[in-house]
Amino acid sequence: MSEKVRIALDTMGGDHGPPVTVAGAELALERHPGTEFIFFGNASLIAPLLDARPQLKALSRLVHTDVAVRMEDKPSQALRYGRWKSSMWLAIDAVKKGEADMALSGGNTGALMAMSKFNLRTLPGIERPAIAALWPTLRGESVVLDVGASIGADADHLVDLAVIGAATARILFGLDRPTVGLLNIGVEEVKGLEEVREAGRILREENFPHLDYRGFVEGDDIGRGKVDVVVTEGFAGNIALKAAEGTARQIGEYLRAAMTRSLSAKIGYLFARAAFRQLRERMDPRRANGGVFLGLNGIVIKSHGGSDAEGFAAAIELGHGVVRNELLDKIKAALGRPHRPRSQNTRHSGGQGAPHAVSGATS
Amino acid sequence: MSEKVRIALDTMGGDHGPPVTVAGAELALERHPGTEFIFFGNASLIAPLLDARPQLKALSRLVHTDVAVRMEDKPSQALRYGRWKSSMWLAIDAVKKGEADMALSGGNTGALMAMSKFNLRTLPGIERPAIAALWPTLRGESVVLDVGASIGADADHLVDLAVIGAATARILFGLDRPTVGLLNIGVEEVKGLEEVREAGRILREENFPHLDYRGFVEGDDIGRGKVDVVVTEGFAGNIALKAAEGTARQIGEYLRAAMTRSLSAKIGYLFARAAFRQLRERMDPRRANGGVFLGLNGIVIKSHGGSDAEGFAAAIELGHGVVRNELLDKIKAALGRPHRPRSQNTRHSGGQGAPHAVSGATS
Numbered sequence: 143m144s145e146k147v148r149i150a151l152d153t154m155g156g157d158h159g160p161p162v163t164v165a166g167a168e169l170a171l172e173r174h175p176g177t178e179f180i181f182f183g184n185a186s187l188i189a190p191l192l193d194a195r196p197q198l199k200a201l202s203r204l205v206h207t208d209v210a211v212r213m214e215d216k217p218s219q220a221l222r223y224g225r226w227k228s229s230m231w232l233a234i235d236a237v238k239k240g241e242a243d244m245a246l247s248g249g250n251t252g253a254l255m256a257m258s259k260f261n262l263r264t265l266p267g268i269e270r271p272a273i274a275a276l277w278p279t280l281r282g283e284s285v286v287l288d289v290g291a292s293i294g295a296d297a298d299h300l301v302d303l304a305v306i307g308a309a310t311a312r313i314l315f316g317l318d319r320p321t322v323g324l325l326n327i328g329v330e331e332v333k334g335l336e337e338v339r340e341a342g343r344i345l346r347e348e349n350f351p352h353l354d355y356r357g358f359v360e361g362d363d364i365g366r367g368k369v370d371v372v373v374t375e376g377f378a379g380n381i382a383l384k385a386a387e388g389t390a391r392q393i394g395e396y397l398r399a400a401m402t403r404s405l406s407a408k409i410g411y412l413f414a415r416a417a418f419r420q421l422r423e424r425m426d427p428r429r430a431n432g433g434v435f436l437g438l439n440g441i442v443i444k445s446h447g448g449s450d451a452e453g454f455a456a457a458i459e460l461g462h463g464v465v466r467n468e469l470l471d472k473i474k475a476a477l478g479r480p481h482r483p484r485s486q487n488t489r490h491s492g493g494q495g496a497p498h499a500v501s502g503a504t505s
Numbered sequence: 506m507s508e509k510v511r512i513a514l515d516t517m518g519g520d521h522g523p524p525v526t527v528a529g530a531e532l533a534l535e536r537h538p539g540t541e542f543i544f545f546g547n548a549s550l551i552a553p554l555l556d557a558r559p560q561l562k563a564l565s566r567l568v569h570t571d572v573a574v575r576m577e578d579k580p581s582q583a584l585r586y587g588r589w590k591s592s593m594w595l596a597i598d599a600v601k602k603g604e605a606d607m608a609l610s611g612g613n614t615g616a617l618m619a620m621s622k623f624n625l626r627t628l629p630g631i632e633r634p635a636i637a638a639l640w641p642t643l644r645g646e647s648v649v650l651d652v653g654a655s656i657g658a659d660a661d662h663l664v665d666l667a668v669i670g671a672a673t674a675r676i677l678f679g680l681d682r683p684t685v686g687l688l689n690i691g692v693e694e695v696k697g698l699e700e701v702r703e704a705g706r707i708l709r710e711e712n713f714p715h716l717d718y719r720g721f722v723e724g725d726d727i728g729r730g731k732v733d734v735v736v737t738e739g740f741a742g743n744i745a746l747k748a749a750e751g752t753a754r755q756i757g758e759y760l761r762a763a764m765t766r767s768l769s770a771k772i773g774y775l776f777a778r779a780a781f782r783q784l785r786e787r788m789d790p791r792r793a794n795g796g797v798f799l800g801l802n803g804i805v806i807k808s809h810g811g812s813d814a815e816g817f818a819a820a821i822e823l824g825h826g827v828v829r830n831e832l833l834d835k836i837k838a839a840l841g842r843p844h845r846p847r848s849q850n851t852r853h854s855g856g857q858g859a860p861h862a863v864s865g866a867t868s
Contacts, residue, residue: 251691252691279755290690290691293690293698325744327656327739327743327747335656361743361744361746361749361750361751362751363751364748364751365751365755374744377690377741378741380723381724381744382744382745383748384690384724384725385727385744385746385748386748386751387725388724389728389752389753390752391725391728391729392641392643392728393752393753393756400777400780400781400783400784401777403780404779406777406778406779406780407776407777407779407780409773409776409777410773410776410778411773411777413769414763414770414772414773414774414777415773417763417769417770417773421760421763
């Protein structure tokens with residue numbers, strides 16, 4: 143891998159398009175001078191933005207395409223009109239061809255996952271990719287996955303998620319044997335979904351060398367940092383992530399209201415300004431922006447569609463960490479062990495039912 | 506209904522037992538003098554606590570039983586040894602017999618739901634009861650259900666939840682036509698689970714008179730107060746609730762740390778003390794303690810097992826509101842309309858699969 147990190151940007155992705163993605167790239171470049179960009183998208187929109195940023199322009203390449211994936215389309219529709227030629231596809235393709243170390247998009251999650259899977263393929267032994275989030279906790283950060291790549295998971299898929307998630311935590315957090323928990327409702331062994339219980343049984347019995355399985359965890363254990371890796375299927379994972387983000391935003395509003403309510407509160411705010419700034423940074427959901435697609439032959443990062451430039455920059459920085467630490471090679475190595483037999487009895491055994499394809503992915 | 510609110514307490518329920526439940530009752534009595542209590546549980550533990558609180562004792566009755574439901578037991582086990590004689594059963598039975606207006610327990614949720622269902626029975630047309638939470642939002646409060654009574658829901662059950670939830674919001678918030686959203690991942694109609702989509706179709710087509718269906722909502726829309734009623738199956742609902750509670754607690758920790766970090770922050774804190782107190786109250790997850798069991802012929806309230814006396818008092822106060830507003834009669838009236846045909850094609854149609862019984866309930 144070169145010293146530089148080369149990023150392929152779906153410049154048209156996200157609710158705000160090029161003005162935000164280009165500005166985000168500029169912010170990321172300030173923080174990480176060793177970055178090069180390939181901007182894919184409508185040149186007539188992107189070129190003026192780069193002209194206004196000569197430093198960024200000097201380290202960038204612009205590849206024009208007229209086709210952009212729409213937020214509201216199904217993955218199958220997006221694949222039909224967007225394959226080979228959309229800005230999203232071309233960004234992923236740059237990773238495939240080795241021209242970029244990672245692809246980044248704030249666009250339609252389902253389409254991004256479908257195109258990534260179609261073009262990059264999944265790693266050997268992995269059936270479905272996942273989206274991992276870095277969740278800020280009281281102890282630091284935890285890897286939470288899947289936060290929306292697909293709905294429903296059988297026991298084998300949950301075990302795959304545990305293995306990939308643990309490999310990611312090893313690399314990003316420098317841990318030898320990250321602790322892993324299965325997200326459930328109630329910590330007692332008797333509770334929860336059939337497939338979650340079965341996954342727990344497999345994880346306990348297999349006793350993987352680089353994964354310390356700690357049993358079930360509940361929604362409030364995530365922020366507590368009870369385990370390094372929280373494993374769940376994508377529907378519940380996405381709802382947990384967004385409920386937490388919503389709560390952080392809500393409390394931020396309360397805080398603003400409280401600190402402007404009276405004169406003495408305003409004076410207090412002035413004295414505690416620096417503390418508030420630090421607090422705001424820790425609470426800022428933009429800082430945790432960016433989900434890593436795991437289980438693919440290549441690195442793809444999804445930014446929130448509604449992110450501003452700051453959020454986009456955070457997603458680029460997350461990609462930096464992932465690429466510099468050679469996450470992909472290390473996940474491959476973790477998966478390279480003699481393959482465990484798939485459990486036969488849990489597949490489609492009620493509970494969450496048959497796995498859905500990426501049509502369930504979130505935006 | 507009498508002017509007084511009569512509360513049957515499973516005094517043994519919760520992680521801390523009688524010292525917390527009795528102290529919680531005392532706090533609630535201070536705030537609502539029109540309350541009477543029946544304490545069910547071990548008299549040798551409870552009587553001294555009442556002796557120390559003469560005012561509470563004067564308004565209370567103590568019914569001794571040796572049997573208490575254990576937190577770790579399955580609902581079926583709890584029913585086996587706890588039916589007819591446990592403190593939990595007796596509290597529910599007091600509601601059945603009309604001796605109390607509501608039962609309250611901080612004990613094993615699955616057992617509480619199983620006993621409530623067994624003894625009180627569900628309302629006509631309701632197959633499975635639900636647990637509703639009052640979720641603090643930027644606009645006030647929303648009803649969120651189901652937050653853990655059962656795992657998985659077909660389209661019909663989600664529609665039932667919408668109807669019961671809307672009736673609850675009408676009564677508690679005084680709204681004529683509460684807005685209702687289905688919790689999903691991604692707002693586009695193409696996304697999400699089969700049964701959630703189907704429930705959306707039914708709600709749109711039926712156009713219920715006292716329910717304004719607004720489509721899908723995401724996890725971060727709950728705290729925003731986008732709709733008055735958020736409908737989801739119990740696994741995702743429980744995880745959302747606990748993830749939000751965990752985040753509130755986490756930010757509280759950040760705030761404490763930030764405000765003691767430097768001298769000027771400490772001075773700022775002193776000036777803004779009143780504002781911080783208000784903020785703390787709004788962020789306090791104990792204030793939102795208490796889930797209402799809906800869909801039963803009687804009012805049962807579940808407190809968090811780990812609550813302190815303050816949290817227990819909040820759960821009692823929630824019950825006050827529910828009882829005084831005659832929630833049960835009004836839900837019955839809402840369900841009393843000519844019964845809509847059940848959709849045949851959605852039951853067990855993949856996705857979340859077959860509904861599980863209360864064995865999936867949370868503690």
